[in-house]
């Protein structure tokens with residue numbers, strides 16, 4: 001039992017879970033391999049947020065059957081949001097899968113591997129943090145969600161909100177900093193509701209302040225927020241806490257009040273506009289991203305136009321737009337008719353993307369001629385790449401090794417998706433990058 005293969009699909013939370021499971025297996029002496037056929041332990045980390053994602057998981061699972069047949073002692077595991085509270089149905093459908101694990105529930109697999117290796121896994125594994133992290137690393141701070149948006153499967157799969165204690169998160173971030181990480185992104189489904197369930201109710205501001213003191217970490221980001229929990233204290237802390245970047249991911253999902261009601265988002269169009277106004281009043285140069293679902297049951301052309309108009313009015317930095325995909329078990333699946341034709345959903349998504357491309361062209365165009373601070377994360381096509389504090393992607397060319405450095409770049413060209421320019425001065429040469437760091441070379 002020497003090798004493992006990990007396949008991951010879905011959100012940053014899934015990627016973070018896979019990194020931590022990989023770290024645990026490596027602490028048991030099991031090494032990562034690139035191909036499933038070469039592995040003694042195969043783990044598929046699944047996502048079912050949309051039908052397309054679920055289909056990919058099912059087709060990959062089918063590949064595992066012959067691999068299990070050829071080597072019966074091989075362990076095949078399915079993890080993530082495809083695994084609900086009851087996995088009997090899944091066990092019938094995929095009899096060659098040995099272990100089913102809900103999101104973040106690594107124990108059943110570690111137990112099985114420990115038994116095979118004849119070791120007590122609990123005695124072998126310390127606080128989980130990726131062993132070979134990138135310069136920028138995701139850190140889950142909340143698991144699950146207490147809201148029940150009618151289109152969403154996540155509360156059924158990840159359960160109720162559970163926040164990790166401040167010092168537990170701080171210990172993980174200190175471990176990552178020691179491994180060369182310069183930026184952490186704090187993850188949660190409603191990350192701004194952090195701490196509500198903890199004794200003494202520390203909140204996101206308390207966590208920002210604690211992590212701001214971690215040496216070696218230069219930047220802190222957080223996602224995904226929910227308008228209901230975005231308090232003025234959090235907004236002010238984003239402005240004031242030095243390492244917290246002025247970049248907020250704030251899904252609105254739709255621009256029509258009727259649709260927002262049926263989604264049970266717990267805010268109105270006017271509430272959202274006011275909130276964006278408060279954020280921009282506090283930080284005029286803040287970058288705001290949002291998520292949109294098009295084609296939700298009952299979305300007429302008039303209601304869709306409300307979404308287009310809202311985005312045209314707010315001119316946000318980035319919009320992630322997805323077509324509504326009905327999820328078995330959700331309130332919308334049980335009570336609403338998914339009547340908007342798929343091709344109409346596609347057309348609406350394209351209309352939003354096109355409008356947003358024009359907005360981003362203008363927003364990024366304004367940065368030409370300015371100097372921006374960039375945290376260099378790696379190389380792509382022979383150029384260094386990194387991000388500004390407002391999460392803009394920047395490319396520049398230079399001979400020297402800038403990986404993990406904060407540099408000043410003079411922006412000379414822009415597109416809706418990225419910026420490019422020339423290195424101004426080395427603003428601050430951070431500690432040399434430690435060997436563990438993933439060099440991100442293309």
Ligand code: SF4
Pocket residue numbers: 145146147148149152153154155189190226
């Ligand atoms: S806030 Fe709504 S959309 Fe987000 S995870 Fe919770 S239930 Fe799902």
